Amino acid sequence: MFDRRLIYHFDWVLLLTVLMLAAVGIMNLYSATANWSYGGTPLYLKQLVWLGSGLFIAMLVCLFDYRHLQYLAVHAYIFGIGLLVTVIFLGRTTMGATRWINLGFINVQPSEVIKVAIILLFARLLTKMATSQGFAVRDLWRPALWLLVPTLLILKQPDLGTTVMVVLIALSMLVFAGLKRATLVWLAILALATGVVGWFGLHDYQRARVRTFLNPDADPLGSGYHIIQSKIAVGSGGIFGKGFLEGTQAQLSFLPERHTDFAFSVFAEEWGFVGCLLLLLLYLFLIAWGLYIARRASDQFGLFLAIGVTAMFFWHIVVNLAMVIGLLPVVGVPLPLFSYGGTSMVTMMIGVGLLMNVSMRRFMF
Amino acid sequence: MNLKVKWIDLPIVRRRFYLYTLAAVLVFVLLLLRLWYLQVISYEDLFDRSVRNRTRMLITEAPRGPIYDRHGVLLVDNRPAFQISVMRQDIVQRDELFSRLSSLLDVSAEQLEMRWQEGRRLPAYRPVPLIIDVERELVERVQENSIDLPGVLIEVRPLRDYPDPDAVAHVVGYLGEITEQELKNASFGEYRGGDLIGKVALERSYEDSLRGDKGQQLIEVDVQGRLLRMLQAQSSEPGKKVYLTVDLELQKAAVEAFGNRAGAAIALNVHTGEVLAMVSLPTYNPAQFARGISPDEWRSLLGDRRNPLQNKAITGLYPPASTFKMVVALAALREGIAGTNREIYCPGALVVGDSRFRCWKREGHGAANLKMALRESCDVWFYQVGLELGIDKLSAAAKEFGFGSTLGFALPGERAGTIPSREWKRRQFNEPWYAGETVIASIGQGYVLTTPLQLAVMTAALVNGGQVLKPQIVERIEDWEGNVTQLFEPQLIRQLDYSPQHWQAVEEGMVAVVGDLRGTGRLAHLDWLSVAGKTGTSQVVRRLSDEEEELLTGDEHIPYRQRSHALFVAYAPVENPEIAVAVIVEHGQSGGRVAAPIARDIISRYFRNSGE
Structure with a gap:
């Protein structure tokens, strides 16, 4: 099963891009947590361990031919749904949301599993369904149903960020597979209606976030605090930044969540516009490379798989950055690899592993 | 391996790749534009905000200026006091901490909680004071237990110290925490919540000189407001030294002379208007305010019907009664109504219209001239003269002496009093003036109200050649380099115009009041010093009828609040006057018996002191 050609076709560009991003991320994490006084393993070291584990898993994902995954997609999906249901009953509640399952040695977030499962499932679905005419509205009931179940389960946790991610990933794949013009219009109407209805279905804290986004200065010490402090951090970085470990917003703890969702603010404060430009180019390159891999895929399933993974990266990157620089309301979406x-x-x-898998097997028939 | 391969239409797929790539690039360009906007266009504003975010201006208190008496004796100083405070962010379990502190220091936990709530409006980097002015022994107890008291600080803070609190309370006043109202006031821009500010008397009116300039430290703080390091510092400038014209020994003598009576006394230098002594009784202890007055103490001060917090010397309004007679006499002399020898027969009362106005001496004085009328304080003589003079001329003469308006005294709250006239009564009550009212006004009763300060100024003017001088209490203000920034200078309010014979006639009357055995102010007499003066006994309620008076045999039968006020104005020495004194004893009943000895004691102490 293992082919010498695989090593020959190993995607060094992808690996290098990912490693560079992760390295910058860990360096930034070092700075973001430099003033943390409590003991234990420093976070940047933990992240290093996670990166190592992640690379190992990515390699595992590469080992077998991704085409086998077509037949496992439904199983993965059902497994993911199972976890989401489990979390309702056995989940750990932190800060008003139940998102985690404690497996003793590790906490698992089922909503993350479902992201991958949805990518696999949609890749399989679309491979089967795609035609050159594009989908009519009536063709969409099946994907819609598949999508609706996990979406509702995640919304219930509640985790708006992940819900939005899952929907955006699925939509990106669907649109790529081709939609009739009328279908696009219907989708747009549906999105609008969801927006209106969703506003009333939102939790108070979620609605507050949206309101805060629209006018952060209304409550600068309350819900507007994150956005304001983040904007101050980013903006005060200027063109060249304040320098590594010199960001006053980060080092003096004015930035909340600066090791997780707002890690980019720390980076922007310390490295300035120039640093941000380079980092964004690197991310853009990752996206472009993902699309490139999709395009060179040897089959339709590989294509949709790569599109799905790339969409996952893209939407996480864009939504996180837009949130941090005040273009979108605060939704808890992490910046990938950062x-x-x-x-x-x-x-x-795992996404990187899937991309790699597709990339390595591009010449196989 | 038999994997199914299915291709979709290639040109369409290629187009979608281009579109997706283009969309990704566009979105990233949008993100970069936003970053450009934040980091380049809004840079200065956001950078400023990041600086303000992390820096705080820390204010270092300036030591408040000391206050001295005319001889350089300290009246008010600062002393270091211990204060137990807490750093808010270091507190883990507040309830537990407070209960531990309360058992350690014997303070109720509710009181600590109250102080805590009050302190919450202070900025985060400032500790919240819980107990001010703690004894050393308790401080040691806190220090020993400091491990169990996380967040508790022992701070040293300057507190106002009063070596002789009773003698100077009403002159110097006290400090208190600045109120929200005062903070809002634009002229209090230099202050912050929690600051101490002069509340009354000199501490208030000379606040600007005494407070000094605060120092500033620019510090870097973290998000919790904890101090990380100092970036810049500018040291504070201590408040200026204020030297008063009062003499502490004279203050003490005056307080002592009052015993436990209520009232006020003022002594002036007749040539300069310097206030040599000013007391108001009962007094209070300003030290209570320095360490933070307790609600109980505050209630008891407010509840005392003798108003210990009121400076009666400048805010107390009393009918001047017979001490007003010199003014009436002078006006009558100037108008030619009475020559110095005009005799008026006093049968014990004067009938005007339907009313009968009694002299204080029921059997009457018989025929009396001015000297005798002053000496024995014959009311009928003045009734008659006043009636002939008319209220408006009387009123004009009184106003020239400074009655009926404030004198521009340095302490806040000075009152103007009332000198009635036809015009005044029309404005006030929309009623015409009645002759009977002139009668009682000419013995300083009725509508006539004056402050003790005005009486002292009048007395000085009677003997310094008619100069109505502005009473002043600050001798000089000096900074710590010894530069004098304000120096006392006598200020003439008005020069009165009476002929020397008229002055002399009145003076002779006043000399007789004390010097003559028949004088009403005989108790002010000193063997070794010639004193002159005038008694006054002002009714608080209407004058009792004959029948009522016959029922009474002594003071004790009249309820305290209905007893007359006792007044005495005096100057000495007669030959070359230096000091003028005004004394009022609230409900003291008799000017001659009660107020005169107090004036005598003050004068006596003044000359004994200066003779040394």
Whole structure:
């Protein structure tokens, strides 16, 4: 089963890009947590361990031919749904949300598992369904149903960020597979309606976040605090930044969540516009490379798989950055390879593994 | 391996790749534009905000200026006091901490909680004071237990110290925490919540000189407001030294002379208007305010019907009664109504219209001239003269002496009093003036109200050639380099115009009041010093009818609040006057018996002191 050609086709560009991003992320994490006084393993070291584990998992994912996954997609999906249901009953509640399952040695976030499962499932679905005419509205009931179940389960936790991510990933794949013009219009109407209805279905804290986003200065010490402090951090970095470990916003703890969701603010404060430009180019390159891998995929399933993984990266990056610089309301979405967090790191590395898998097997028939 | 391969239409797929790539690039360009906007265009503003975020201006208190008497004796100083405070962010379990502190220091936990709530408006980097002015022994107890008291600090803070609190309370006043109202006031811009500010008397009116300039330290703080390091510092400038014109020994003598009576006394230098002594009784202890007055103490001060917090010397309004007679006499002399020898027969009362106005001496004085009328304080003589003079001329003469308006005294709260006239009564009550009212006004009763300060100024003017001088209490203000920033200078309010014979006639009357055995102020007499003066006994309620008076045999039968006020104004020495004194004893009943000895004691102490 293992082919010498695989090593020959190993995607060094992808690996290098991912490693560079992760390295910058860990360096940034070092700075973001430099003033933390309590003991234990420093977070950047933990993240390093997570990166190592992630790389190992990515390699595992590469080992077998991704095409086998077509037949495991439904199993993965059902497994993911099972976990989501489990979390309702056995989940650990932190800060008003039940998102975690404690497996004793490790906490698992089922909503992350479902991201991968949805990518697999949709890749399989679309491979089967895609036609050159594009989907009509009536063709969509099946994907819609598949999507609706996990979406509702995640919304219930509640985890708006992940819900939005899952929907955006699925939509990106669907749109790529091709939609009729009328279908696009219907989707747009649906999105609008969801927005209106969703506003009333939102939790108070979620609604407050949206309101805060629209006018953060209304409550600068309350719900507007995150956005204001983050904007101050980013903006005060200027063109060249304040220098590594010199960001006053980060080092003096004015930035909340600076090791997780707001890690980019720390980076922007210390490295300035120039640093941000380089980092964004690197991320953009990752996206472009993902699309490139999709395009060179040897089959339709590989194509959709790569599109799905790339969409996952893209939407996480864009939503996190937009939130941090005040373009979107605060939703808890981590920056891939950059924010601290084992689950996110592992999910993203599984994604990298899938991309790698597709890339390596591009010449196989 | 038999994997199914299925291709979709290639040109369409290629187009979608381009579109997706283009979309990704566009979104990233949008993100970069936003970053450009934040980091380049809004840079200065956001950088400023990041600086303000992390820095705080820490204010270092300036030591408040000391206050001295005219001889350089300290009246008010600062002393270091221990204060137990807590750093808010270091507290873990507040309830537990407070109960531990309360058992350690014997203070109720509710009181600590109250102080805590009050302190919450202070900025985060400032510790919240819980107990001010703690004894050393308790401080040691806290220190020994400091491990169990996380967040508790022992601070040293300057507190106002009063070596002789009773003698100077009403002159110097006290400090208190600045109120929200005062903070809002624009002229209090230099202050912050929690600051102490002069509340009354000199501490209030000379606040600007005494408070000094605060120092500033620019410090870097973290998000909890904890101090990380100092970036810049500017030291504080201590408040200026204020030297008063009063003499502490004279203050003490005056307080002592009052015993436990209520009232006020003022002594002036007749040539300069310097206030040599000013007391108001009962007094209070300003030290209570320095360490934070307790609600109980505050209630008892407010509840005392003799108003210990009121400076009666400048805010107390009393009918001047017979001490007003010199003014009436002078006006009558100037108007030619009475020559110095005009005799008026006093049968014990004067009938005007339907009313009968009694002299204090029921059997009457018989025929009396001015000297005798002053000496024995014959009311009928003045009734008659006043009636002939008319209220408006009487009123004008009184106003020239400074009655009926404030004198611009340095302490806050000075009152103007009332000198009635036809015009005044029309404005006030929309009623015409009645002759009977002139009658009682000419013995300083009725509507006439004056402050003890005005009486002292009048007395000085009677003997310094008619100079109405502005009473002043600050001798000089000096900074710590010894530069004098304000120096006393006599200020003439008005020069009165009476002929020397008229002055002399009145003076002779006043000399007789004390010097003559028949004088009403005989008790002010000193063997070794010539004193002159005038008694006054002012009714608080209406004058009793004959029948009522016959029922009474002594003071004790009249309820305290209905007893007359006792007044005495005096100057000495007669030959070359230096000091003028005004004394009022609230409900003292008799000017001659009660107020005169107090004036005598003050004068006596003044000359004994200066003779040394």
